[in-house]
Amino acid sequence: MVSDIRTESLKILETIPNSYLIVSASLHIITASNKFLEATATTREFLKGKHIFEAFPDNPDLPDVDGMKNINSSLQEVLRTKEPHYMNIQRYDVPDLQYPGKFITRYWEPSHTPVLNAAGEIDYIIQHANNITDKVLRLSELAESRKLELNALKKIELLNLELDVLRISELEHFKNEKHFRRLMDLVPAKISNALPSGEVTYFNKHWLEYSGMSFENLIDYGYQKMMHQDEVEPFTTGLAEAAKSGIPFESEMRFKDLSGKYRWHLNIAAPVLNDEGKMIMWVGSTTDIQKFKDEEQTKNDFIGMVSHELKTPLTSLKAYLQLAVLKARDTTGDQITKNALEKSLIQISKTTNMVNGFMSMSRLENSKIIIEPSAFVVSQLMGEIEEDFKNTTSSHPLIIKNSDVEKMITADKNRVEQVLKNLIGNAVKYSPRGAAIECSYFYTENEITFLVKDSGDGIAIEDQGKIFERYYRIENNISKTTAGFGIGLYFCSEVIKRHKGRIWVESNLGNGSTFCFTIPINITLV
Known part of the structure; x- marks a missing residue:
């Protein structure tokens, strides 16, 4: 036995x-x-x-x-x-x-x-x-970029954000319930079990210690009463979707501790299925990530502060360079100086775009990015993007393919422009010099879909699901020599989510990539 x-x-x-x-x-x-x-x-x-x-x-x-x-x-x-x-x-x-x-x-x-x-x-x-490994390397890159000492990384207490979902087969395999519960207490996470109906049947000791209640009292009090009220409805909706699909529901949630304060947790509710595909129980895994959230907030505040301080001198420098370039073009003289000024202006524009990206991400993290819809014609936006591209990029041609049918759409024009420019900029970075970048769009009944196609090396399947994560960069020979912090696609993803749209990539290694996103033709914000 x-x-x-x-x-x-x-x-x-x-x-x-x-x-x-x-x-x-x-x-x-x-x-x-x-x-x-x-x-x-x-x-x-x-x-x-x-x-x-x-x-x-x-x-x-x-x-x-x-x-x-x-x-x-x-x-x-x-x-x-x-x-x-x-x-x-x-x-x-x-x-x-x-x-x-x-x-x-x-x-x-x-x-x-x-x-x-x-x-x-x-x-x-x-x-x-x-x-x-990925978290440490990403933080190392950021620390190096800000001229911080690498040994500062050793002081960061990274938390375990791995999925502690326990895919347990049917409980009848465990004839010794005491041994089973003892094993669950050893797992470094708050573990709970529930019937398909949602009735909780088990909390491990980490849950009881966190709540300061006995199992019976915690059941009577109600598991959901420990949740922050803003998370109850999304949690209920997510559970319903997980029950239908059989796919675990993962979310970041706040739970009240003994002192009455809310702490952030990574919560995973996993439906456990039997051999016939029928759900027999829920397994919940809840990991405290408050320290990680605090570190993220400190980092975002730092990024926002530095980006804000850099923006003013960069704007002034860009204006001076634009004036110098215009004056140099109107006079005959040193061609080398003219070329140097024009290239400097291009680099200033790139730096300004990077700083704007950091500021946008900081606002995003602090929920300060607001979608401001307005009516506009997409072909006009595409013309503006094409004009800006010609003034800043000479290494690749940009091919704009306007839709045969044009409609007025209602969305945040500035944010849509940011997303398109970000995707086009990535296409330039990862395509061979001289290769064309294609940007197109088409309409369906209620949506508009944008596509940006490049001629790069393509993206492996295992990376396609991760590239929209914050700070994620694909490890290859091109990325090692290309500037970036892995925030561009994350920013694009968050902007599209706020438009109630979808973003994805279609790619095969060696055959380039097509980045696609869809937003409603007329966005309605709650």
């Missing part, structure tokens, strides 16, 4: 969409979750039975490498105390099995939790290895 329970528990940990490595008391690998295998580019068969440091040695190319030593110290502390141990962010690269001798860069936020047997001895240790 104990062996069956242990097997079922390990099987659950393998399928939980979070990064777990399970090792024995002798530090030999028992199994690993699918998310961990993905993060380390390994297989379960390769890892099973190996000593943890045989499978994951230190990267000899790193100076003062200490990942293996630090992980071992944490594991030894767990073996000594039989208590969980939490670690700071670790740089611990993993071997690249496809290229022997090479290593894949990885940053982790690790913790180690012992699971004890009936005799009180350690049965196995759960290593929660949260892969935060």
Whole structure:
């Protein structure tokens, strides 16, 4: 019976969409979750039975490498105390099995939790290895761009935003309810279970400690009463959609703590289906992200302040350069000076656009961007964009294809223009010099769809779902030599959402990309 329970528990940990490595008391690998295998580019068969440091040695190319030593110290502390141990962010690269001798860069936020047997001895240790590589690298780029010291990154406490959704098979597999609940208490998140009807059947200890209530009192009080009132309706709507689609509903929400203050959480409500596709229960995973939100606010305030301070001198500098360019064109003289002035004006325009992008993002994060609809003709907007493009870009031709049928639309013209210019600018950056950029649009009954097509290298399928995320940049040879912080497409996405529209990309590697967005012909804002 104990062996069956242990097997079922390990099987659950393998399928939980979070990064777990399970090792024995002798530090030999028992199994690993699918998310961990993905993060380390390994297989379960390769890892099973190996000593943890045989499978994951230190990267000899790193100076003062200490990942293996630090992980071992944490594991030894767990073996000594039989208590969980939490670690700071670790740089611990993993071997690249496809290229022997090479290593894949990885940053982790690790913790180690012992699971004890009936005799009180350690049965196995759960290593929660949260892969935060992308977050650290993005923050490193931003820190470098602002001339901050890189070691400041070490002080940032990145939170685990990985999906802790527990895809648990039918509960009848667990004959020992006490063991099951004990295992759920070990998971570093607030976990809850509910019947398909919504009736809550379980809160783990993290929920009870956060609310300061017993299970019975929390049930009587009502789970939704802990939510901020602004999130109750979207949460209810999201649950209904998840129940229909079978896809977990993920949202950022505020929950009231013991002191009555609201704290931000990443909340995931996952419908669990049986073999026949029928929902048998809900599993909820709720992770506190308040510190992350506070860091984001500080960063956005900094970006907004710096961008605002830069805008005035840049505007003045641009005006002086425009005057100098006009004067140089009217006189005969040094052609090199004329060219230098014109190129300087182009660079100032690019810098101004970047600063405007930062300011727009800052306003966006602080909910200060307001959509102001007005009626306008799209072909006229396209003409203005084409004229601006000719004055600032000589490396690529822009082909504007106006619709055969023209309609007056009601939307925020300035914001739509910003989105189009952003997409066209990206197309220029990622297309070979001289390649044409195509911009077109067409109407359906209630919508207008815009398309911006480039001749770049294309975007891999695994990146297409992430490129509209904040600070996300595709790692390739072009992006390494191209300026940018991964905020342009995020800004475009948020503007289109505020128009109640959709934005997406159609692309295949080697065949270029077409960025598309759709907005209502006549937007109505609530």
